[in-house]
């Protein structure tokens with residue numbers, strides 16, 4: 001049984017996590033539901049558990065902290081979790097390079113899983129993309145199109161950025177400088193090694209990512225669609241079980257799944 005501290009409890013992913021936890025009482029329990037001070041759910045209950053606004057109030061109540069909130073909130077929580085010596089699953093995207101550097105340093109003291117996407121399908125897609133990139137080599141241009149709901153704050157998605165990184169690293173290229181975010185202009189032909197990343201925002205789309213490999217003779221698309229946030233929540237809870245058994249270290253979802 002893993003007792004969970006859930007951050008961003010009233011948010012879309014928080015709600016999905018709570019639902020999956022309540023459906024699996026043998027495996028998981030709620031230890032803390034955390035929200036922003038300004039959130040109207042603070043002081044109310046979700047699924048019979050009070051929503052609090054101060055992580056310091058109950059770090060003893062959970063074994064693993066699962067955070068799908070905002071970059072600023074996540075980085076603040078991590079300081080308390082490092083102090084309390086608690087394992088963490090980071091779902092929040094939009095973290096910058098300094099944040100990632102701090103997380104790498106903290107992972108020398110506490111175990112952390114961090115992934116821009118906790119669905120099994122996307123993690124398998126990254127594995128397939130490494131294979132496809134190696135086989136297709138430089139004969140194929142590669143671009144990425146991602147679509148999400150209209151409320152999503154960061155663009156392009158963390159998953160699209162990780163996807164571009166996976167491909168560029170497989171090609172032996174530095175991710176920085178090889179990603180192009182949208183294209184416009186009269187003289188704007190693509191470079192061979194660039195990856196264009198395009199973000200669609202529409203209605204309630206949970207998450208779609210398509211990688212296009214195009215040669216002069218054919219096109220291959222590798223595509224993933226998330227139908228519901230449950231698939232992401234189930235993956236994040238698998239990561240919580242995994243990280244509960246670790247002492248220190250920074251892990252990704254491919255390691256959790258043993259891919």
Ligand SMILES: NC(=O)c1ccc[n+]([C@@H]2O[C@H](COP(=O)([O-])OP(=O)(O)OC[C@H]3O[C@@H](n4cnc5c(N)ncnc54)[C@H](O)[C@@H]3O)[C@@H](O)[C@H]2O)c1
Nearest residue numbers: 008010011012013035036068069073091092093116117118
């Ligand atoms: N890694 C993944 O698989 C994955 C999947 C979906 C979403 N995400 C990311 O997770 C994050 C949340 O996504 P969402 O769709 O649930 O967003 P959301 O806006 O619906 O929910 C975020 C919640 O965090 C709360 N919050 C803000 N500050 C807080 C604080 N200090 N303490 C606790 N809670 C706080 C907000 O009040 C809100 O309820 C985003 O960064 C999103 O991109 C990651």
